[in-house]
Amino acid sequence: MPSNNPFRAMKPILSAEKLFSIAHDEAMKRSVKGTSENVPLIRRARKKEATRIELLSKALRNRLFQIVEEFPNIGSDEVIDYYVEILDMSFGVDKVRKTLGSFSGSADVIWKIKREYLGDVWHAKTVIEAKHLRRTAYGRMKSVIRKLDDRLKFIEDIRAKMRNMPAFDMEQPTICIAGYPNVGKSSLVNAVTAAAPEIGVYPFTTKEVIVGHFNIPVFAGSDAVKPITEIPCQIVDTPGLLDRSLEERNEIELRAVAALKTLATAIIFILDYTQNSELNQQINLLKGIKKNFVGIPILIICGKKDLLSEEQKEKLMEYWTLNIPQNEFILVSMNDQGEIVQLIQNFYKKNHQEIAKRLKEL
Ligand SMILES: Nc1nc2c(ncn2[C@@H]2O[C@H](COP(=O)(O)OP(=O)(O)OP(=O)(O)O)[C@@H](O)[C@H]2O)c(=O)[nH]1
Numbered sequence: 368m369p370s371n372n373p374f375r376a377m378k379p380i381l382s383a384e385k386l387f388s389i390a391h392d393e394a395m396k397r398s399v400k401g402t403s404e405n406v407p408l409i410r411r412a413r414k415k416e417a418t419r420i421e422l423l424s425k426a427l428r429n430r431l432f433q434i435v436e437e438f439p440n441i442g443s444d445e446v447i448d449y450y451v452e453i454l455d456m457s458f459g460v461d462k463v464r465k466t467l468g469s470f471s472g473s474a475d476v477i478w479k480i481k482r483e484y485l486g487d488v489w490h491a492k493t494v495i496e497a498k499h500l501r502r503t504a505y506g507r508m509k510s511v512i513r514k515l516d517d518r519l520k521f522i523e524d525i526r527a528k529m530r531n532m533p534a535f536d537m538e539q540p541t542i543c544i545a546g547y548p549n550v551g552k553s554s555l556v557n558a559v560t561a562a563a564p565e566i567g568v569y570p571f572t573t574k575e576v577i578v579g580h581f582n583i584p585v586f587a588g589s590d591a592v593k594p595i596t597e598i599p600c601q602i603v604d605t606p607g608l609l610d611r612s613l614e615e616r617n618e619i620e621l622r623a624v625a626a627l628k629t630l631a632t633a634i635i636f637i638l639d640y641t642q643n644s645e646l647n648q649q650i651n652l653l654k655g656i657k658k659n660f661v662g663i664p665i666l667i668i669c670g671k672k673d674l675l676s677e678e679q680k681e682k683l684m685e686y687w688t689l690n691i692p693q694n695e696f697i698l699v700s701m702n703d704q705g706e707i708v709q710l711i712q713n714f715y716k717k718n719h720q721e722i723a724k725r726l727k728e729l
């Protein structure tokens with residue numbers, strides 16, 4: 368499946384007032400045509416008002432059904448799990464389904480009103496009565512639409528939010544970056560995707576999940592200079608996580624958790640020893656992630672190498688051997704782009720089988 372965000376195909380959802388007035392104008396404009404001068408006045412009036420009722424009910428129903436049809440199908444492949452998680456977190460999937468269902472229900476009510484009033488209009492005795500009946504039918508249809516105003520706004524809010532979500536290609540390996548706030552996650556993503564113009568420098572705390580693209584070269588042998596091919600990969604920047612339970616996490620953190628859960632075929636976890644006081648919490652967070660994402664390769668690195676004194680580096684080495692002995696000691700500076708790129712290439716090479724396996728599972 369190519370990278371795509373299906374919410375971008377949705378047209379803006381109008382307010383109830385606007386939706387009604389457009390459908391109304393459409394119906395009134397179209398129904399003036401085709402009335403013959405030779406037919407008695409009352410019959411002409413009946414026909415005219417009946418057509419108006421018919422046209423408005425059709426226009427309203429079509430617009431309601433269009434909203435339901437244009438909304439991406441939550442159970443289908445086009446809505447990837449990441450979008451479902453975000454949708455659920457921010458709006459509630461059940462509520463979305465119920466709201467869309469209520470549009471279909473309202474379309475049925477409009478149809479019933481139409482049928483009821485068409486019968487009456489055909490029996491109208493005067494031109495005034497026919498017109499009055501049509502107006503009453505319009506009034507009732509309007510009140511059905513008016514009642515949907517909050518729900519229309521709700522769907523428009525969803526559209527506005529979801530269309531800004533990045534598009535992901537679920538067939539590409541995806542490396543998610545995770546770690547405490549301010550450890551250098553965005554800096555790493557910047558270093559790797561420096562050539563991609565759509566990725567800028569992030570001077571602020573990351574609040575949304577962001578995707579960058581890069582290629583991993585594949586060499587025929589260890590001494591080959593030129594790669595035989597390149598594998599397109601996604602690298603996902605996530606908001607910082609604190610060491611706390613899922614229930615305590617705020618919505619911004621939950622976005623990071625959702626990305627790890629639904630997008631990651633590999634994880635790079637960054638530690639920051641300059642935030643010395645938080646190192647134990649950072650390690651706890653790491654343990655939590657390892658426990659929750661068994662089977663996903665995790666690369667653990669410690670950033671901000673350039674800011675550490677020799678003494679600090681030694682201390683860190685001791686700490687590392689004591690607390691995360693099964694992982695090699697990798698200390699890097701995010702300013703060293705070449706080193707970072709190399710690190711990720713090696714990580715991929717070492718774990719490409721697990722990554723491919725995870726890719727199939729997602
Ligand atoms: N000197 C130095 N500064 C670094 C390094 N890595 C990150 N920084 C700086 O640390 C600060 C935080 O870096 P970010 O990349 O924004 O950290 P983050 O983990 O994305 O932060 P959040 O999005 O808030 O969780 C920035 O001022 C970076 O320039 C590094 O290796 N060396």
Ligand SMILES: [Mg+2]
Binds near residue numbers: 573604605
């Ligand atoms: Mg960041």
